[in-house]
Amino acid sequence: MRLELGKIEIRDIQFADRTYIGDHILYVNREEIEKLVLEDDKLLSCRLDIARPNEAVRITPVKDVIEPRVKVSGGGEIFPGVIGKVSPPVGEGRTHALDGCCVVTVGRIVGFQEGIIDMSGPAADYCPFSKTVNLCVVIEPKEGLETHVYERSGRLAGLKVAAFLGEAGRHVKPDTVEVYETKPVFKQAAEFPDLPKVGYVHMLQSQGLLHDTYYYGVDAKQFVPTFMYPTEIMDGAIVSGNCVAPCDKVTTYHHLHNPVIDECYKRHGKEINFMGVILTNENVFLADKERHSDMVAKLAEWMELDGVLITEEGYGNPDTDLMMNCRKVERKGTKVVLITDEFPGKDGKSQSLADTCEEATALASCGQGNMTLHFPAMEKIIGMQDYIESQIGGWAGCMNEDGSFEAEIQIIIASTIANGFNTLAAKGY
Amino acid sequence: MWNIGKAVIVTNNDWVFEKYKTITHVICLGTYEEVLIKTRDLVHNRHHLLTHPQASSLKPNQTPYRSVMVYPNAADDTDDNMNDIILIEKCLEVFYQWQEIAPAPGKYTDNVMRDFKVIDASMIDSVIPRIFI
Amino acid sequence: MAKYKIVHYLNQFFGGIGGEDKAGCLPEVREEAIGPGIAIAQALGEDYEIAATVICGDNYFGENLDEAADTIVEMVKNYRPNVFVAGPAFNAGRYGVACGTICKAVEERLGIPVLTGMYEENPGADMFKKDVITVRTGNSAASLRKSLPNIVNLIRKMAAGEEILGPYEEGYLERGIRVNYFAQKRGAARGMDMLIKKMKGEPFETDLPMPKFDRVPPAEAITDMKHAKIAVVTSGGIVPQGNPDHIESSNATKYGVYSIEGMDSMSPEKFTTIHGGYDRQFVMKDPNLVVPLDVLREMEKEGEFGELVNYFCTTTGTGTATSSAAKFGDSIGKKFVDEHVDGVILVST
Structure with missing residues (x-):
């Protein structure tokens, strides 16, 4: 598959009477978007707001972050199986991305698993979305809605808005066009016969209600490991539907901008031959773990991979999948490097992962989430600070009267995201 | 491979108890720690773990609820369950490690408690169809 | 000054x-x-x-x-x-x-x-x-x-x-405290650098060394307990009064082998403990708490198992280097294999 990714640089978002892009500014018709979101009768209200880098603004509780994209040619629609048609598949032709802006869905889904984005101050250093211009979609559900029903409404609202805004970029000439290509397995192997064949084992969060990820609209816990062209992921074939700890949540934005895929393409044809993605999950059923790690190892062997990078999403249960995948793939003779974040406790002295294995000789750290930070009061809150104390990373009494608080960096969206997106790392002292 | 009637759910979540008590054996206990200890005892007494005892990615000092499913070894099963023993012991160790770091809050607001119950129960909900085959 | x-x-x-x-x-x-x-x-x-x-x-x-x-x-x-x-x-x-x-x-x-x-x-x-x-x-x-x-x-x-x-x-030993810092490259790039080195067989440095593993697969279960020969080994520091082999109370460098032939229980007149890592008063009064000779003799008489080996092996576990412990284990294990011992009760404290 070959994808041309055209990036339209967006420098600001402003409200206007129609939605369009002009001179690197995304103009948004507020009423149009609110109407679109409220098509869902489970949502009571929808409010839009804009947050820009360096503003004294805090966004919380954040559910998901999405970059607007549109499929221009090559078949398929963005977010296939969820917003777009499920067939034909995506990953080919041309896609336009509104680079530098994001849709942020805001609202309390469950009482503890949505996080914070600070647009300035100390926490901004830890959050990738402190550097983007964000259109915040603040939603409120009808009374008495089941949590998972509301989660679904929130998830779809964000994706709908992103797809709608993406349309504004369909006919705009991109500032840059990047080309990514992965060929069918035999051809790809033959293209760079002298370079080591490298794959990416991509583990999706799939532990149950509110801990799910969707692949072409399929709940990730329902599938068995499979092969994916990396470009499919750039077109939104994977979307986030989960509420795990904010710090290691892989938002839909991070699926579109998967840093491992990005890195593999950067080295492709120079240091490595990037063969593609092995997609797997993190189910709670131990038989699934055994079966799926066997299948991951089988796929790695079948593709004759010399090395793989493995990433996970979450803590505890997924650490077991991470180690099973590592052990079984290594035993097939494929070299493994793990990328993950750490939770060694407040004093930093406890064991960082909930599971380990001796084959895990190479691990790139994405930092530890238990470090505490002071969050100053902000001039403006998009959403509400009512839940800080029960959000993951906060604690009873952590909130001060002036609106400032102490919390672990776990509370910041994607601060220690375990796929290597950030430069944050931890080392032994 | 499995018979749902033989599975044992160890839980301290009354939702799970109410939902599955007529389908299979459900042991309802008071605390997260008691669930892990009972599970450990069952695993040491010839049971396999069916679900991961740390499912949900919530740290053990965040959620007050825990449900784990185990399954008795068949009488003629020569398969050892060493991996299950290592896993449950490791989970207990991690649990105590987190309690030492910061004990789990005794009480959350009602709606937060409810959300924790929902998430815990969903772990079991997702496994039941896997066994009903 | x-x-x-x-x-x-x-x-x-x-x-x-x-x-x-x-x-x-x-x-x-x-x-x-x-x-x-x-x-x-x-x-x-x-x-x-x-x-x-x-x-x-x-x-x-x-x-x-x-x-x-x-x-x-x-x-x-x-x-x-x-x-x-x-x-x-x-x-x-x-x-x-x-x-x-x-x-x-x-x-x-x-x-x-x-x-x-x-x-x-x-x-x-x-x-x-x-x-x-x-x-x-x-x-x-x-x-x-x-x-x-x-x-x-x-x-x-x-x-x-x-x-x-x-x-x-x-230049100090790593304390095992995990401290955050902003690296030059992002995690995915550092992971890729590591992978390229690992595939080439070049040395690389992991961000998080795994704990050392030394797992010993469990032995086959004893099928015939009635005829099994059973021995006792302890790291609880039980030694004859006077500690004749001068086993250290912590960080032991040796183990001792002491006879229990003809005894029905561990008498406090004959045995004591030199272990430096627990409150010894109860064990000094009754060494059977660590080497359960009294119960084992009863079971032997009742035919629960074949015979009890007529000595026990002992050392102190506290502060003892794992490399020393592994050495003791190898040596004791060889002795048992030579003497056709079927099962061992390891008593820790």
Whole structure:
């Protein structure tokens, strides 16, 4: 598959009477978007707001972050199986991305698993979305809605808005066009016969209600490991539907901008031959773990991979999948490097992962989430600070009267995201 | 491979108890720690773990609820369950490690408690169809 | 007048009192630099002074942990030092444990910055490197010259309250504290660099070393208990009165083999425990709590199993290096295989 990714640089978002892009500014018709979101009768209200880098603004509780994209040619629609048609598949032709802006869905889904984005101050250093211009979609559900029903409404609202805004970029000439290509397995192997064949084992969060990820609209816990062209992921074939700890949540934005895929393409044809993605999950059923790690190892062997990078999403249960995948793939003779974040406790002295294995000789750290930070009061809150104390990373009494608080960096969206997106790392002292 | 009637759910979540008590054996206990200890005892007494005892990615000092499913070894099963023993012991160790770091809050607001119950129960909900085959 | 005062801790050997025969000596204070302290004081220069050296026997310290610590903390307190230094202990196990224990106690009770030095395989290093800054040394005193610059530099920083950098910059053993920093490259790029090196077979450095694993697969189950020959092994320090083989009360370097032939239970007149890691009073009254000979004899008589091996193997587990323990295990295991022992009861404490 070959994808041309055209990036339209967006420098600001402003409200206007129609939605369009002009001179690197995304103009948004507020009423149009609110109407679109409220098509869902489970949502009571929808409010839009804009947050820009360096503003004294805090966004919380954040559910998901999405970059607007549109499929221009090559078949398929963005977010296939969820917003777009499920067939034909995506990953080919041309896609336009509104680079530098994001849709942020805001609202309390469950009482503890949505996080914070600070647009300035100390926490901004830890959050990738402190550097983007964000259109915040603040939603409120009808009374008495089941949590998972509301989660679904929130998830779809964000994706709908992103797809709608993406349309504004369909006919705009991109500032840059990047080309990514992965060929069918035999051809790809033959293209760079002298370079080591490298794959990416991509583990999706799939532990149950509110801990799910969707692949072409399929709940990730329902599938068995499979092969994916990396470009499919750039077109939104994977979307986030989960509420795990904010710090290691892989938002839909991070699926579109998967840093491992990005890195593999950067080295492709120079240091490595990037063969593609092995997609797997993190189910709670131990038989699934055994079966799926066997299948991951089988796929790695079948593709004759010399090395793989493995990433996970979450803590505890997924650490077991991470180690099973590592052990079984290594035993097939494929070299493994793990990328993950750490939770060694407040004093930093406890064991960082909930599971380990001796084959895990190479691990790139994405930092530890238990470090505490002071969050100053902000001039403006998009959403509400009512839940800080029960959000993951906060604690009873952590909130001060002036609106400032102490919390672990776990509370910041994607601060220690375990796929290597950030430069944050931890080392032994 | 499995018979749902033989599975044992160890839980301290009354939702799970109410939902599955007529389908299979459900042991309802008071605390997260008691669930892990009972599970450990069952695993040491010839049971396999069916679900991961740390499912949900919530740290053990965040959620007050825990449900784990185990399954008795068949009488003629020569398969050892060493991996299950290592896993449950490791989970207990991690649990105590987190309690030492910061004990789990005794009480959350009602709606937060409810959300924790929902998430815990969903772990079991997702496994039941896997066994009903 | 020196600007900064230091109190230094040494064992009987480095303190110049004597060797193993003097290991029982009580803590004492000398108001001067002694042994390695002289080299440290010289390297520190005239702004620093070793106001006092506390010397204590390793065995005394090991066998009277609380009392020794209390006494020494009181001694240190009198001098109000800016920094407390213990050792270095190099590879001396009991000395290492003493250095770690006293450093921890001084820091906790007096709030004075503390520093020690050890060889990384010293059992004391494993026990205390998390809590106490432990300068990496070689395994013998001959290596002092090499680690001296690091010791001196850290003392200066501690005295002045300056920031102490990471273990590699400062030359101390990694404490296992995970600290965040912003790396030059993002995680995915660092992972890829690592993978490329790993595939080429080149050396690479992981961000998170895994704990060491030493798993032994369990033996096959005994099928015929009625005829099985059973032995007892313990790390609970049970020895005949008088400890004839001088097994150490911590960081054991040997194990003992003692007969139980013709005995129906472990009598407190014949056996005791020298274990330095638990409250011994109950076991000294009834050694059957650790070597359950009384119950085993009953079961033997009732035919629950074939026969009890007529001796038990014993050592102390506390502070014992895992490499020593593995060596004991291999040696005991061989003996049992040769003598066709079918099963072993391992009693820990």
